[in-house]
Amino acid sequence: MKKIIRLVITGGIIGSFIGFNIAIFCSLFFKTAYFVPSSLYFVLGHSPFAVLISELLWILIGVVFAAANRVFSIEKWSITRQTITHFLITYILFTPIAVACGWFPLNFHYLFWFTVEFIAIYIIIWFGCMIKTKYKINKLNETLKQNK
Structure with missing residues (x-):
């Protein structure tokens, strides 16, 4: 809770x-x-x-x-x-x-373009998060290699 x-x-x-x-x-x-x-x-x-x-x-x-x-x-x-x-x-x-x-008003035209924009923004943010995560993983792997 x-x-x-x-x-x-x-x-x-x-x-x-x-x-x-x-x-x-x-x-x-x-x-x-x-x-x-x-x-x-x-x-x-x-x-x-x-x-x-x-x-x-x-x-x-x-x-x-x-x-x-x-x-x-x-x-x-x-x-x-x-x-x-x-x-x-x-x-x-x-x-x-x-x-x-x-x-936007609730009709098909606006809902369609909202969906396209939502998907585009989602993909951009997703790629940014993936790049950031990969950077952190590589940094952590380097630290682990140095500590061996």
């Missing part, structure tokens, strides 16, 4: 931090006259309620990705099975949150 609580808190804090900073960046980048906590379609009259709902959605996104990462700690699974399971969990749980955030 402690692990689940820690996972929810950690994921929520990270999701909130990333979401808030993206919102600040987008508000500055698009030179809005006011802070836009989520998509322009989602902002409800610039109210604190919009910020609260955005915050809860950011927290939920963080929890989804933190929980999905637990798949990679299942040692008896192959990396392929872990990756496919992680992809499916994140895609299935993240997509409705993205719709709730107002990032």
Whole structure:
């Protein structure tokens, strides 16, 4: 139970931090006259309620990705099975949150392009993580060879 609580808190804090900073960046980048906590379609009259709902959605996104990462700690699974399971969990749980955030309307055209973007970003992040992991493994192997 402690692990689940820690996972929810950690994921929520990270999701909130990333979401808030993206919102600040987008508000500055698009030179809005006011802070836009989520998509322009989602902002409800610039109210604190919009910020609260955005915050809860950011927290939920963080929890989804933190929980999905637990798949990679299942040692008896192959990396392929872990990756496919992680992809499916994140895609299935993240997509409705993205719709709730107002990032795209729920129709086939937008869902198709969201899926293409999600897959592309997932592959880029996956390759980055694999390169980082291979680097760590090589570094560890060098250290082990030197200690023999």
